[in-house]
Every structure is written in structure tokens, then in C-alpha cells.
Amino acid sequence: MGEGDENFQRVADMFLKQYKNLLVERFREGGDNHRFQRLIQNNSFARDLYDKANRFSTIYENASWQSSVLETLDLDLIYANVDAMPRESEEQYPDNLVKELLRYFKQDFFKWCNKPDCDSCGPGTSEQQEPMGTVGPNNDEARYECSVVELYRHNVCGTVTRFPRYNNPIKLLETRLGRCGEWCNVFTLILRSFGLEARYVWNREDHVWCEYYSKYLKRWVHVDSCEQSFDQPYIYSVNWNKKMSYCIAFNKDTMIDVSKRYILKNQLPRDQISEDDLKFLCNFVTRKLRSQLSDKDIYDLACQDSLEELGYFPTKTDAKKAIKTQAQGRESGSADWKGERGEDGS
DSSP: OHHHHHHHHHHHHHHHHHHHHHHHHHHOOOOOOOHHHHHHHHOOOHHHHHHHHHHHHHHGOHHHHHHHHHHHHHHHHHHHHHSSOOOOSGGGGHHHHHHHHHHHHHIIIIIEOOOOOOTBBBOGGGGGGEEEEEEOOHHHTTTOOOOOOEEETTTTOOOOOEEEOOOOOHHHHHHEESSHEEEEEHHHHHHHTOOOOOOEETTTTEEEEEEEETEEEEETEEEEETTESOOOOIIIIISSSOOOEEEEEETTTTTEOHHHHHHHBOOOOOOOHHHHHHHHHHHHHHHHHTTTTHHHHHHHHHHHHHHHHHHHTTTTTHHHTTTTTTOOSSSSOOHHHHHHHHHOOO
């Protein structure tokens, strides 16, 4: 390298350092707390999102829970299957791990529940169950973050069976039963337990899924454990023909509106909060979540945010071609249930 090149490199390094310092300094200035308080007080949708951010930024970071996951899953089987998968480089190994976790979770570990089996008559009796409505949890059920219990009466023996909708992922590791809420809840914890960067994605029209940050693809990747789906963000609005308004992602250091990634058609009105207020809320919460991070981490995440905001897709995948997949309905759930939710592809 010549003297001129060395001078150029020194100047470039100097400007980059100044840029990093400026970016971090502006980030650490914080947001408009008065505007935030006013928004939370006056907008119920903003309050709901803020409550979700508080929950999903902490719940999956429990080291004891992560240990319980690793003690419960069949790690030998999982890693043997991952090791047998082809890969271009070691950087692709985590992507293969996520794909195997999707397979293992859906095929071997967790069970979908349209209706529970009868407590008296046992397995294979769910189709003979008649719904009786919902009640509140008893004391034991409430211990595991259960807010509602579905009741079913067996039309042969008359036994009433309770189906508690637990929100505690460790309890769900025991029951291994549920619908999309339970599936996503446990699977997000599983991803974090393997040291993978993960987000919980909430959709206002009653579905939830995950995102995983792929260092191989250098972006966030859609992951749906109910469908064993990896990198198929089009499946909801295109394959299911689902109508949606808001899709918001949460994790330990970010709250972000990812609606544009998933709502490719069938856009419902976004009238719960102004777009400016939603952007402000996401930025304010994100600043708060990252306030204790190092300057380097803040800068790295800001760069990652900028690429995401630009809709950056590396050439290793072509999301636009994937959208042309032939439409089909949702895989998980009964036909009646999918039809009621508008997720059957019709």
C-alpha cells in the first residue's frame, strides 16, 4: 500500500469513527418521553403493543428455562440430522439447525389441538367432543399464566374436559399441546435456548410466528413452527389468502413493524394508530431496550436496522420468485377452524 493509499485509509477510518460516535450519541439521547406517555395514555392499541414489548423482550431470556429446553429435547437426534444435511459452508449450519428444529418440533415433539381428547375415554376421542364455552382458570391453572379455559363435553360418556390455554412456555414443554399461540411461544424459547437470535411476530388478525436472524443470509428469516415453514413470508397473504393489518416483531433489543414483509395482498385498514405514532413507538421502545448495550452493539444493530428498513435481500435468495408459489390453504388446524379464520386459501 502506497503513502497516498495509507493517508486515504487514515482519513476514511477517522470519518467512520466520527460517524459511529455520532450515531451512538444520537441514539443515547433517548426519545420524547412526554410524547410517549401521552400516546400510551390516549391510545389503547399503543398500550397493548407496549405491554407485548415488555413481555417478549424478557420472557425468552430466562437462562433456567433455556436449560430446561435443552434437557427436554432429543439433542442427539437433532444434531445428528443437522450434521447429515448438505451445506455450502459452516456459516449455513445454524440455518440447517433451524430447519431441523422446525421438523423435530412439528413431527416429533408438539401436537396440534383442535379439541382435546376426553379425560375419561382417552386418546382418539377429540372428534366426539362438543365445545361448551370458556371459563376462568382454577388456582393451579392460573400459576402457569392461563387466562382462559375451554370446556368440552364428550358426547358419549358426558365427561367435561378442560383445555387450559397456558402462556407459560415451561408448562407447555410438559403438555406439548396447543394451537398457534402455544406453538410459537415454545418455539421462540427453543430458538433462544440454542443461542439463535429470534423474534416473536404478532399479527393483529390472530396469528403469531417467529423470525430468526441468519448470518448466512444476513437478514431476518420468517419461521413458522405450525407450518414447518422457513423463509416463506408470503404464505399468509398469498397462500392462505389471509387479510391482515399489522405485523409487529419483538425481541430483547427491538420492536419493529414488519407488516410490509408479510402483507403482500389483502391489506386491511391500518386505523388503530397513526403511522407516525407507530414508528415513534417502535423507535422509542427499541431505544429503551438497547439503552444498556455497548456502543459497538448499538452501532451494529443500527446498521442491521438500516439494511432491514431498505428491504435488503442478498442474492443468495430471491424472495420475489418465491411469491409465485401456487396458492394453498393453511396446513395446521381443522378445515372448519381454518375457514372461520379466513386462512383456507379460498
